[in-house]
Amino acid sequence: MPSASPTTTNSRATRDALGPPITAGIVTALVGFTSSFAVVLAGLRAVGADQGQASSGLLALTLTFGLGILWLSWRSRMPVTLAWSTPGAALLATAGTVDGGWPAAVGAFLLVGVLIVLTGLVPLLGRLMAKIPTALAQAMLAGVLLPLCLAPFKSLGTAPALIAPVLLCWIVLMKFAPRWSVPASLLVALAVIGIHIMSSGVQIPAESLLPRLEWTTPVFSVEAAIGLALPLFVVTMASQNIPGVAVLKSFGYTTPWRPSMLVTGAGTIAGAPFGGHAINLAALSAALAAGEEAGKDHGRRWIAAFVSGLAYLVLAA
Numbered sequence: 001m002p003s004a005s006p007t008t009t010n011s012r013a014t015r016d017a018l019g020p021p022i023t024a025g026i027v028t029a030l031v032g033f034t035s036s037f038a039v040v041l042a043g044l045r046a047v048g049a050d051q052g053q054a055s056s057g058l059l060a061l062t063l064t065f066g067l068g069i070l071w072l073s074w075r076s077r078m079p080v081t082l083a084w085s086t087p088g089a090a091l092l093a094t095a096g097t098v099d100g101g102w103p104a105a106v107g108a109f110l111l112v113g114v115l116i117v118l119t120g121l122v123p124l125l126g127r128l129m130a131k132i133p134t135a136l137a138q139a140m141l142a143g144v145l146l147p148l149c150l151a152p153f154k155s156l157g158t159a160p161a162l163i164a165p166v167l168l169c170w171i172v173l174m175k176f177a178p179r180w181s182v183p184a185s186l187l188v189a190l191a192v193i194g195i196h197i198m199s200s201g202v203q204i205p206a207e208s209l210l211p212r213l214e215w216t217t218p219v220f221s222v223e224a225a226i227g228l229a230l231p232l233f234v235v236t237m238a239s240q241n242i243p244g245v246a247v248l249k250s251f252g253y254t255t256p257w258r259p260s261m262l263v264t265g266a267g268t269i270a271g272a273p274f275g276g277h278a279i280n281l282a283a284l285s286a287a288l289a290a291g292e293e294a295g296k297d298h299g300r301r302w303i304a305a306f307v308s309g310l311a312y313l314v315l316a317a
Contacts, residue, residue, distance in 0.1 A: 018300075018303065020293065020294055020295035020296075020304075021289075021294045021295045021300055021301055021302075021303035021304035021307065022303065022304070022307050023293075024288055024289055024291075024293050024294035024295070024301075024304040024307075025289060025294075025303065025304040025305065025306065025307025025308040025309075025310075025311060026307060026308070026311050027179060027288055027293075028081060028285050028288040028289045028304065028305075028308040028311075029307075029308040029309075029311030029312050029315060030183045030311070030315075031179065031182055031183065031285055031288060032081075032083055032282060032285035032308070032312075033062070033312065033315045034182045034183045034185075034186040035086075035182045035285075036084070036086040036089070037058060039086055039089045039090055039093065040057070040058055040061065040084055040086070040089045040277075041054050041055075041058060042089070042093045043088070043089035043090065043091070043092030043093040043277065044057045044058075044089070044092065044275060044277065046092055046093045046094070046095065046096060046097075047092050047095060047096070047097055047098065047102065047105040047228070048097045048098075048101045048102035048105055049102050049105075049275055050102075052212070052214050053102060053214050053216060053275050054275065055211070055212070056212060056213050056214040056274050056275045057271075057274065057275025057276050057277065058275075059211045059212070059213060059274070059316055060213060060270075060271035060274035060275055060276035061084040061271055061276040061277070061279060062084075062312055062313075062315060062316035063271070063313065063316050064267035064268070064270055064271040064276060064279055065082035065083060065084060065264070065267060065279040065312065066309045066310075066312030066313040066316060067267070067309070067313070068082045068263045068264060068267050068279065068309075069081055069082050069305055069306070069308060069309030069312065070306060070309040070310070071263060072256065072259060072260060072263055072305075073302045073305035073306045073309065074302075074306060075256075075259070076256045076259070076302070077299070077302045078248070078253045078254075078255075078256070078301075078302050078305075079248070079251075079253065079286070079289040079290040079294060079301040079302050079304055079305040080248070080253075080255065080256065080260060080281070080302075080305055081281075081282040081285060081286050081289050081290075081305045081308055081309075082260075082263075082264060082267075082279055082280065082281060082282055083240070083279065083280060083281075083282040083283075083285060084276070084277070084278065084279055084280075085232070085235070085236040085240055085277060085278040085279065085280050086240070087235045087236065087239040087240060088112075088232045088235055088236045088240075088277055088278045089277060091231055091232055091235050092105075092228075092232070092277060095227070095228060095231075098221065098223050098224045098227055098228055099221055099223045099224070100219045100221045100223070100224060102216060103216055103217060103218060103219035104219045104220070104221045104223070104224040104228075105224060105228060106216045106217075106218045106219070106272055106273060106275065107218035107219045107220040107221065107224055107225075108224040108225060108228040108229035108232065109218075109229075109232075109268065109271075109272035109275075109276065109277045109278065110218050110220075110268075110269060110272040110273070111220070111225055111229040111233075112229050112232050112233045112236070112268055112272075112277070112278050113265050113266070113267075113268030113269035113270075113272055113278070114265070114269065115229070115233045115265075116233070116236075116237075116261055116264055116265030116268055116278070116280075117261065117262060117265030117266065117269070118265075119237065119261050119265070120257070120258045120259075120260070120261025120262045120265060121258075121261075121262075152166075152167060161192075162192055162193075162196060165188050165192055166185050166188050166189045166192065169181075169184055169185045169188040170182070170184075170185040173185070211316065211317050213274045214274065214275065215273055215274060216273055216274070216275065217273070218272065218273060232277065232278060233278075236278050236280050237280075239283070240280040240281060240282075240283050241260075241261075241264075241280050241281045243283040244280065244281030244282055244283045244286055245257070245281065247282075247283055247284075247286045247287050247290065248286060248290055250287075251287070251290040251291060251301075252298065253290060255281065260281055264278075264279050264280050264281065267279045288304075289301065289304040289305045289308055290304075290305075
């Protein structure tokens with residue numbers, strides 16, 4: 001049998017080296033997006049956004065942190081991944097509207113971005129955030145997430161035909177293929193929604209399915225600053241950024257703290273007028289791009305993060 005040529009061997013070795021990080025990057029984006037985009041939409045609607053403004057916010061968030069991932073992972077050569085603030089979105093879902101309505105909420109989002117930038121520029125602020133007790137941060141997060149976690153089971157009694165297939169898919173795949181449980185549940189949910197729309201005769205204009213950014217001029221108020229911006233900033237730092245640093249450290253990476261805060265702060269500021277509430281370091285999904293599943297080569301795992309950034313830009317549409 002003739003031996004393989006050096007070119008063929010090198011090509012196969014390259015595929016074997018790049019395959020795991022590319023796959024891990026795609027999975028990271030799918031899991032990160034599908035696991036919590038509904039929470040983001042619910043949170044934005046709760047503080048006064050209409051359907052178009054909430055959709056714009058989701059688009060702005062995905063674009064800004066997708067671009068941020070590309071920049072940070074490329075520059076640092078580390079698997080730095082970003083996300084929207086899921087705990088922050090859950091906080092919005094329970095906060096309700098503030099004085100000034102949606103424009104005041106947008107003003108609060110803008111203030112959060114400024115505070116994140118200051119955290120990157122002033123080391124003392126970062127150290128103070130790190131001193132927030134873990135138990136306190138977890139209690140805050142549990143308080144805002146519990147009603148959202150119970151919502152599907154409450155809805156099961158009122159709309160079983162819509163909820164049961166999604167829950168059943170999630171339960172089965174959590175047992176046999178946990179990584180794919182959330183993306184598969186999303187596909188089932190979309191199928192159920194499509195069947196429901198067709199059976200009810202509702203007409204949806206094709207142009208409404210296209211992504212579109214909607215500008216909202218920010219309005220600043222003391223109530224929104226104290227009641228919305230500060231809690232959103234604290235929960236984002238304590239429940240996302242600090243754990244995100246810990247996740248990367250557990251895999252042997254030192255997070256580029258200042259660049260990460262500057263990028264996420266600037267991204268939050270840029271996305272706020274279009275409805276984005278906050279972006280930050282990824283926490284749970286960060287392990288998918290930084291762990292063993294992203295390849296044995298510790299120095300190549302940044303590719304997984306970079307690919308996830310590209311995948312997020314695709315999902316933004």
